[in-house]
Amino acid sequence: MTDEFNTEIYYDDDADESHLETTTVAVLGYGSQGHAHAQNLDDSGVDVIVGLREDSSSRDAAEADGLEVATPVEAASRAEVVSVLVPDTVQPSVYADIESELDAGDTLQFAHGFNIHYNQIQPPEDVDVTMIAPKSPGHLVRRNYESGEGTPGLLAVYQDATGDAKERALAYAKGIGCTRAGVVETTFREETETDLFGEQAVLCGGIAELIKAGYDTLVDAGYSPEMAYFECLNEMKLIVDLMYEGGLGAMWDSVSDTAEYGGLSRGDAVIDDHARENMEEVLRQVQDGEFATEWVAENQANRPTYTQLRQAEKNHEIEDVGERLRALFAWAEEEETEDESVRMQADD
Ligand SMILES: NC(=O)c1ccc[n+]([C@@H]2O[C@H](COP(=O)([O-])OP(=O)(O)OC[C@H]3O[C@@H](n4cnc5c(N)ncnc54)[C@H](O)[C@@H]3O)[C@@H](O)[C@H]2O)c1
Ligand SMILES: CC(C)(O)[C@@H](O)C(=O)O
Ligand SMILES: [Mg+2]
């Protein structure tokens, strides 16, 4: 289906689940995306086998969820579609183990294009290589499926050896609930570069720095940490919920005129031309592969910088203040428990 933007968007009616009818899907990994894809496909009637190392702590969770578990090699040998949902940095070594199990006409399926786009994995020419990338954290892919909603996703075909790659990918997207919401067609390159840029500059990196900078500014000026936490972090969700529902307009409509004028007249003093130039630099490093090279080397060196950065983030005062404050509020109790289980499931 083509909309007014000339973008292909596919919904349930455009996807035919019979393309996976006689197919076994091996889901390698049972973390954020893996547990969601495996359970959603299983609930959609697809034959699923989860591939995990013998010593993986995720094995118990997958089995408790009623799924068959095998080693990645055995799962791949029994499947016609192999969905690679271990961490990006682990994918090349898992792929090396399962490569010989790929038969002509099989599908190698990804949720992110990093390893294909940056040539860390080079599949044989006689298999389909596709991507269904939910535009969401994996735990919401499962939650949305269970509640009857869907999660928007991207579809890309890197290699179509069978002539049927897109149809199979659409059937997979339907199986995990993405075509309920809408699936947009793109390329491995576009998905990889926009995804990395988005998570670095805006969604994860940008927003975390914005929150900490706002918090630090208030606390350094003598305001209480509790005030700073509520103002700069807690209310962020409520504001973003409005944007999610109705765009920036819904947010500006809901806040006071004072907030709207103050925000419109002062926001670009914070995200100024210099910040925009820095965003362009972040994008350049994604586009020319500098970030990818750095990330691969960082992992080969056992993650020294990543470990330091993670620790510094944990040590920021806002994390301590937030933990104490969230424990004091009734609304937090339920979400905390859920978040804990989410974190535990994602650990290996
Ligand atoms: N996290 C997200 O919400 C999200 C969103 C969109 C796309 N993606 C993509 O999905 C893919 C999976 O990412 P994720 O965040 O779900 O991964 P994750 O970190 O949650 O996956 C961890 C799982 O991988 C397995 N695993 C870990 N180390 C392993 C090893 N050495 N050998 C074998 N298996 C191992 C374990 O089952 C573990 O539970 C990536 O390509 C990622 O870019 C993730
Ligand atoms: C959920 C995100 C940030 O969108 C995803 O891209 C990821 O890598 O986890
Ligand atoms: Mg990503």
Ligand SMILES: [Mg+2]
């Ligand atoms: Mg993303």
